[in-house]
Amino acid sequence: MTTSPQTSAPSRSRIATASLIGTAIEFYDFYIYGTAAALVLNTAFFPEMDQLAGNLAAFSTFAVAFISRPLGSAVFGHWGDRIGRKSMLVVSLLVMGLSTVVIGLLPGYASIGVLAPVLLVLLRFTQGIGLGGEWGGAALLATEHAPPGKRGLYAMFPQLGPSAGFIVANGLFLILGETLSEGQFDSWGWRLPFVASLLLVVVGLYVRLKISETPVFQQAMDERRIAKVPFAGLMRHQWRRVLLGAGAMTIAYTLFYTATTYCLAYGTGTLQIPRTTMLALTMIGVVFMAAGTVVSAVVSDRVGRRRTLITGTIAAVAWGLVMFPLMETRSVFLVGLALAGALALMGLVFGPMGAYLPELFRTEYRYSGASTAYSLGGVLGGAVPPLVATGMQAGGLGAMAVGGYVAAMAVLSLLCLLALPETGDSALR
Numbered sequence: 001m002t003t004s005p006q007t008s009a010p011s012r013s014r015i016a017t018a019s020l021i022g023t024a025i026e027f028y029d030f031y032i033y034g035t036a037a038a039l040v041l042n043t044a045f046f047p048e049m050d051q052l053a054g055n056l057a058a059f060s061t062f063a064v065a066f067i068s069r070p071l072g073s074a075v076f077g078h079w080g081d082r083i084g085r086k087s088m089l090v091v092s093l094l095v096m097g098l099s100t101v102v103i104g105l106l107p108g109y110a111s112i113g114v115l116a117p118v119l120l121v122l123l124r125f126t127q128g129i130g131l132g133g134e135w136g137g138a139a140l141l142a143t144e145h146a147p148p149g150k151r152g153l154y155a156m157f158p159q160l161g162p163s164a165g166f167i168v169a170n171g172l173f174l175i176l177g178e179t180l181s182e183g184q185f186d187s188w189g190w191r192l193p194f195v196a197s198l199l200l201v202v203v204g205l206y207v208r209l210k211i212s213e214t215p216v217f218q219q220a221m222d223e224r225r226i227a228k229v230p231f232a233g234l235m236r237h238q239w240r241r242v243l244l245g246a247g248a249m250t251i252a253y254t255l256f257y258t259a260t261t262y263c264l265a266y267g268t269g270t271l272q273i274p275r276t277t278m279l280a281l282t283m284i285g286v287v288f289m290a291a292g293t294v295v296s297a298v299v300s301d302r303v304g305r306r307r308t309l310i311t312g313t314i315a316a317v318a319w320g321l322v323m324f325p326l327m328e329t330r331s332v333f334l335v336g337l338a339l340a341g342a343l344a345l346m347g348l349v350f351g352p353m354g355a356y357l358p359e360l361f362r363t364e365y366r367y368s369g370a371s372t373a374y375s376l377g378g379v380l381g382g383a384v385p386p387l388v389a390t391g392m393q394a395g396g397l398g399a400m401a402v403g404g405y406v407a408a409m410a411v412l413s414l415l416c417l418l419a420l421p422e423t424g425d426s427a428l429r
Helices: 009-039 041-045 051-082 085-105 115-143 151-179 182-187 189-195 197-208 215-222 230-237 239-269 275-303 305-327 332-350 353-359 363-394 399-418
Strands: none
Touching: 009 041, 009 051, 009 085, 009 115, 009 151, 009 189, 009 197, 009 239, 041 051, 041 115, 051 085, 051 115, 051 230, 051 239, 051 363, 085 115, 085 189, 085 197, 115 151, 115 353, 115 363, 151 189, 151 275, 151 332, 151 353, 182 189, 189 197, 215 363, 230 239, 230 363, 239 275, 239 305, 239 332, 239 353, 239 363, 239 399, 275 305, 275 332, 275 353, 305 332, 305 353, 305 399, 353 363, 363 399
């Protein structure tokens, strides 16, 4: 008997909660690493380098997870398309959470020498594998449970996870920065948010073990439409959409990691803005990101995913050229405006993606396709910007060159969106 794609209202509430809490925890884990990389990992694991070289080394370890995310997407996508969405969401949460806790317990360079950064890179690689499987499963959990005409609204919840996770992560670092001395923070204080992830993982597992499999995937199983090797089928039939979807995602990553990871290091190191001030401004900016996510996700159900995304991407081209002149004023208000504008636009181009990327792919390949496109976009838009921006700074090109790079990534995403179809009014098949 075919399972109906409709579920009860209480079930939908549980699905929304599970997708939001899960992605919030996963991205909390991911973001505390980015914050630590900008503030302290250079001295804890690369103490023999000068500040700029140490920042480059720390951001390189940050980038490792983006490189492993496509691998995680392929692995979790394969099994998510073979045996179901729910089980892979539980496994990805465990992989990500346990890797994060171990990073918090890892001895620094002063204790075990060169082994410390080696282990750090391995754990960061494992983090990326976990997150590579997380987002696609959470987005499909919401999208495949959604009633007709409301996929953007339901897929909004996993898209709010990054905002919630970032606020909690940076909030903890802000509290620690205010309550601990600089020496205490650099010695052991930065480790506490990593160890605290263990409690969040327990909460996340409790929620996810109570959810049901998606009706769309269950129907595909009942109709025997499950691919033996989903990734191979994806590459054979829908590879173009994978690449274009990755390109479309690039600007969301670029805006976020430029405004947070790089600007945090740039603001505290080059502009000499106090650490707590930059953390507070970034957290305020993420509130604007959450607002942009909600607005664009809801609007995309009315006017279409593609049109909403194109509008936000065009605005990002202009903001990339404005952002760093505002930063260089050193005015707290204008620096905050630069960050809030970038993150609000990130929300505008991120909100519809929770529904748009899954809608691009057939049910047999949806977990693999959506996850791979999302993760490949992260390699170019998430791993590269902090490294490129820091390299431009080291090469004396100035902040305007970094802004030009952001604008160029927005143009890339715009071209990819123009080559993709509208999907908001199409049925999942």
